[in-house]
Amino acid sequence: MxxxxxxxxxxxxxxxxxxxxxxxxxxxxxxxxxxxxxxxxxxxxxxxxxxxxxxxxxxxxxxxxxxxxxxxxxxxxxxxxxxxxxxxxxxxxxxxxxxxxxxxxxxxxxxxxxxxxxxxxxxxxxxxxxxxxxxxxxxxxxxxxxxxxxxxxQVETEFVIDSLDYLYKGGRCSGMQNLVGSLLKIRPVIKVIDGRMTPAYKIRGSREKALDQLLNNALNLKSEMDNDLIFVTHSLADEDAIYLQKELQARTGAREVATSNAGCVISSHCGAKTIGILYTKSIQ
Missing domain, CATH: 3.40.50.10170 (Rossmann fold)
Known part of the structure; x- marks a missing residue:
């Protein structure tokens, strides 16, 4: 020990x-x-x-x-x-x-x-x-x-929230925003900046489009990545996590791309099918 x-x-x-x-x-x-x-x-x-x-x-x-x-x-x-x-x-x-x-x-x-x-x-x-x-x-x-x-x-934390329902239940968006967002299939993307959860942008369209955007955002920075460890963290989105894991492993050459499950506290704020890619950029 x-x-x-x-x-x-x-x-x-x-x-x-x-x-x-x-x-x-x-x-x-x-x-x-x-x-x-x-x-x-x-x-x-x-x-x-x-x-x-x-x-x-x-x-x-x-x-x-x-x-x-x-x-x-x-x-x-x-x-x-x-x-x-x-x-x-x-x-x-x-x-x-x-x-x-x-x-x-x-x-x-x-x-x-x-x-x-x-x-x-x-x-x-x-x-x-x-x-x-x-x-x-x-x-x-x-x-x-x-x-x-x-x-x-240097830690990069970005995740896609699949539905506005939990943001609505938690008082973070109005009923009208929830309704319009659901009709238009809008999925917010959250980043962690200076220790706070910050809305980065919104993706309109299919979940596949959202996953590809999340993946491409990470790959755009692959030259800056510390390729020791990348996480794909999700809340009950196993198939999507495996897809992102395989893509990241093949396209970054990272030593390890691991999947992990979001616990109750994180999930209670974001909802089911939330998924993120988390990694560190190399220390200069």
Whole structure:
């Protein structure tokens, strides 16, 4: 067991097999329907989330882990003499980062380092995997944080939302926008910029057209890509994810193009069939 324990939260959307293989600690966020609260990825998984939304006709509320949750998760490893490096969901999107900072203050100086990914989903996961590999190579927490500071602005996160329904249910678009968007088959494209979810543009037409646009946007930057790892992350869009994975693998020469499933928190904001391509540009 290494002297550094890497933590992330459930919004990092890393494959469960990777989390187990690399011994990544995961702090779950919360998903609440009425008076029932679930831990993301522990008590509730994405297919069950969609079933509950269908039954209840409304979206859940999501919440950050409390400082106590972080303290409980970190303490056993600190007691073993390990240092904690926690890579959080963007501080622009959640109080998760701030709650981890509060928790870290309950331990000795240097025991817990909290790094703001300024991203979401596998935009966090890409940073986590860089940290895991750096720790395995014997780098210190300070060296890993220096690497992440350079890497963070190079993360490209872009995804297509298949339907405006969840944006409407979540109060992010009006009923008229939802109706018109559905009639015209408009699919919004979201990018993460400076830690925030930012509408980039809209694609009008078939889903195939949207997927090809997403793919071409990534391929247009392939000369700038760090070809170590590319993620195709999706919410119940397995066939489309496999299509994009194969195309990216063939046309970028990346060491690995991995698919991953979006968890409940990410899915509750975007809806089924949302799909994204996430990668890092090379550090200059």
């Amino acid at each position: 290494g002297t550094i324990k890497i933590f992330a939260d459930s919004t990092c959307d890393l494959p469960s097999s990777w989390i187990e293989e690399y011994e990544i600690g995961i702090i779950p966020l919360y998903v609440t329907f009425d008076h029932s609260t679930y831990k993301d990825g522990v008590d509730l998984h994405t297919p069950e989330l969609y079933q509950k939304v269908k039954e209840l006709g409304k979206l859940p509320k999501t919440a950050a882990p409390s400082p106590a949750d972080f303290i409980e998760a970190f303490a056993p490893f600190i007691e073993k003499g390990q240092q904690i490096l926690y890579i959080s969901l963007s501080s622009e999107l959640s109080s998760t980062y701030q709650n981890a900072i509060i928790a870290g203050g309950e331990f000795d100086d240097g025991a817990v380092t909290v790094f703001d990914s300024l991203n979401l989903s596998t935009g966090i996961g890409l940073q986590v995997m860089k940290a895991v590999r750096a720790a395995a190579d014997g780098q210190s927490v300070t060296q890993i944080v220096d690497l992440l500071i350079k890497l963070r602005p």
